[in-house]
Amino acid sequence: MHRASLRELHRELAAKRISAVELARTFLARVERFQPRLNAFITIDAEATLAQARAADERIAHGDARPLTGIPVAHKDLFCAKGWRTTCGSKMLANWIAPYDSHVVERFAAEGAVLLGKTNMDEFAMGSSNETSHFGPVRNPWNVDTVPGGSSGGSASAIAARLAPAATGTDTGGSIRQPASFTGTCGLRPTYGRVSRYGMVAFASSLDQGGPLAKSAEDLAILLDAMAGFDPRDSTCMDRPKADYAGALAGGVKGLTIGLPREYFTKDLAEDVAAPILAAIEALKRLGAKTVEVSLPNQHLCVPVYYVIAPAEASSNLARYDGVRYGHRAAEYADLNDMYSKTRAQGFGAEVKRRIMIGTYVLSHGYYDAYYLQAQRIRRLIARDFTEAFAKCDLIAGPAAPSVAYALGAKKDDPVQMYLDDLYTIPINLAGLPGMSIPCGFGAGGLPVGLQIVGNYWDEARMLAAAHAYQQATDWHTLVPPGFD
Amino acid sequence: MLSRDQVLRIARLARIEVADSEAAALERELNGILDLIGRMSAVDTQGVEPMSHPEDAAQRLREDRVSVEDQREAFQAAAPQVEDGLYLVPKVIE
Numbered sequence: 001m002h003r004a005s006l007r008e009l010h011r012e013l014a015a016k017r018i019s020a021v022e023l024a025r026t027f028l029a030r031v032e033r034f035q036p037r038l039n040a041f042i043t044i045d046a047e048a049t050l051a052q053a054r055a056a057d058e059r060i061a062h063g064d065a066r067p068l069t070g071i072p073v074a075h076k077d078l079f080c081a082k083g084w085r086t087t088c089g090s091k092m093l094a095n096w097i098a099p100y101d102s103h104v105v106e107r108f109a110a111e112g113a114v115l116l117g118k119t120n121m122d123e124f125a126m127g128s129s130n131e132t133s134h135f136g137p138v139r140n141p142w143n144v145d146t147v148p149g150g151s152s153g154g155s156a157s158a159i160a161a162r163l164a165p166a167a168t169g170t171d172t173g174g175s176i177r178q179p180a181s182f183t184g185t186c187g188l189r190p191t192y193g194r195v196s197r198y199g200m201v202a203f204a205s206s207l208d209q210g211g212p213l214a215k216s217a218e219d220l221a222i223l224l225d226a227m228a229g230f231d232p233r234d235s236t237c238m239d240r241p242k243a244d245y246a247g248a249l250a251g252g253v254k255g256l257t258i259g260l261p262r263e264y265f266t267k268d269l270a271e272d273v274a275a276p277i278l279a280a281i282e283a284l285k286r287l288g289a290k291t292v293e294v295s296l297p298n299q300h301l302c303v304p305v306y307y308v309i310a311p312a313e314a315s316s317n318l319a320r321y322d323g324v325r326y327g328h329r330a331a332e333y334a335d336l337n338d339m340y341s342k343t344r345a346q347g348f349g350a351e352v353k354r355r356i357m358i359g360t361y362v363l364s365h366g367y368y369d370a371y372y373l374q375a376q377r378i379r380r381l382i383a384r385d386f387t388e389a390f391a392k393c394d395l396i397a398g399p400a401a402p403s404v405a406y407a408l409g410a411k412k413d414d415p416v417q418m419y420l421d422d423l424y425t426i427p428i429n430l431a432g433l434p435g436m437s438i439p440c441g442f443g444a445g446g447l448p449v450g451l452q453i454v455g456n457y458w459d460e461a462r463m464l465a466a467a468h469a470y471q472q473a474t475d476w477h478t479l480v481p482p483g484f485d
Numbered sequence: 486m487l488s489r490d491q492v493l494r495i496a497r498l499a500r501i502e503v504a505d506s507e508a509a510a511l512e513r514e515l516n517g518i519l520d521l522i523g524r525m526s527a528v529d530t531q532g533v534e535p536m537s538h539p540e541d542a543a544q545r546l547r548e549d550r551v552s553v554e555d556q557r558e559a560f561q562a563a564a565p566q567v568e569d570g571l572y573l574v575p576k577v578i579e
Binding site: 191238239300301315323327335338345361375377383419432433 | 495496499500503515517518520521524528530533539544547556559563564566572574575
């Protein structure tokens with residue numbers, strides 16, 4: 001049952017061959033069994049999960065089985081879920097119970113999905129290895145001595161180990177696509193403004209976007225159908241019609257032109273990663289796609305620009321954690337300023353502090369123009385590069401990460417080295433485009449490699465159709481890490 | 486390059502206490518990040534409009550009316566210290 005697709009699970013549930021409660025118990029048992037090995041979850045509440053499953057069974061009994069009714073979904077622990085602890089992987093929010101539902105949680109609840117638990121993540125989504133979590137690192141089921149990627153590492157690890165049939169994540173600089181690549185799972189970051197950020201703990205507001213992680217493109221489409229849509233409570237959520245993602249899956253790749261950015265296939269890309277990516281592109285050609293070389297001349301500036309804009313927005317967003325209205329407060333302090341400073345020194349981990357300080361600096365008097373405005377100007381140049389590339393192609397393909405998963409602790413002490421690894425995912429966030437990663441083979445150490453597919457604005461349906469066509473012809477996405485089948 | 490004093494000033498602005506034992510590592514790490522960011526400075530961006538939203542969309546305005554009910558009690562239940570519906574902080578004015 002844990003290897004079944006969402007469509008198969010739906011069929012079983014609707015036909016009452018299994019109940020939502022049985023399904024929830026199956027996955028809760030797997031979570032419990034593998035949690036000590038993977039640490040993929042921060043909060044599990046079996047009673048609350050089973051109560052939702054019972055409600056789903058009632059709904060199914062009344063003949064109202066929607067595609068996700070009774071399906072367990074694990075949420076990254078930055079989506080507020082009423083009554084559930086929502087920690088964002090931080091000591092600052094370690095005991096915070098969300099008093100309301102995020103739009104995404106609300107949408108899944110409306111479909112009758114069952115909340116399976118809250119998944120581990122890098123603290124405030126700042127990290128690429130899931131090692132900055134206050135609740136300890138997550139492990140990659142393909143090799144538990146390696147990282148699962150981050151920041152949605154808990155969700156990715158849970159999908160890879162088949163602890164959950166579906167999960168959510170957020171992607172500010174690659175936090176869905178890079179862990180999907182490292183764990184051999186599928187993850188999609190939608191166009192900026194496609195999924196409401198309401199109730200999603202904010203990191204960098206002009207870059208953050210929620211999206212699904214799952215075993216296949218087909219499952220991603222079903223999940224995106226539930227998540228996407230207009231929400232007036234997010235002022236940057238766009239009011240435009242949603243495509244029928246699941247309905248458009250059969251579109252295929254025949255006749256599509258796939259752009260290959262010259263700047264993505266350089267010495268920065270490890271050979272063991274390049275080989276499966278190039279093989280996947282050949283497979284797409286056999287399925288009827290054409291390829292064309294495109295150029296993203298400002299590619300080398302993406303990481304520097306991101307590490308101005310994201311920390312700047314983070315320093316502003318995280319100013320709210322001051323020990324007054326919610327979250328951690330220092331036990332002892334001299335005065336108000338001391339209370340703020342001690343609360344924040346104790347509540348935030350090292351990476352979050354670094355980013356807040358960089359953000360504070362680049363926004364401070366005398367430096368704003370040289371750093372923040374300059375970064376925003378180059379951001380436009382980066383977005384223009386993509387507009388020009390998409391004049392020549394329908395989709396862009398390349399790697400999601402420059403290497404396979406690395407050993408736990410390998411990059412922990414060198415923030416800049418870790419930042420540089422985001423070179424293939426960050427540009428998409430800066431431009432506001434949709435992107436996804438799907439498994440396409442294995443590299444060094446038998447660890448998964450992800451193919452990144454980037455679409456033009458609002459073109460998620462076409463990306464999903466291409467990925468689905470690839471997955472109809474290949475079986476990488478069906479492989480389960482040894483010991484977790 | 487940020488000096489030790491500049492690092493400590495930034496920390497004060499960010500309201501994050503830095504222990505003496507942490508200052509050296511922090512100085513090194515922040516300078517490493519600024520070195521990375523510094524690659525931007527050589528780019529000629531004259532005449533390029535700064536981009537803050539991928540679609541250059543303007544903030545949507547809505548009618549000025551009550552849209553959510555009062556949930557003060559639920560929200561204040563999470564506060565470290567409240568009294569009579571007010572958040573308590575250390576005394577600010579002598």
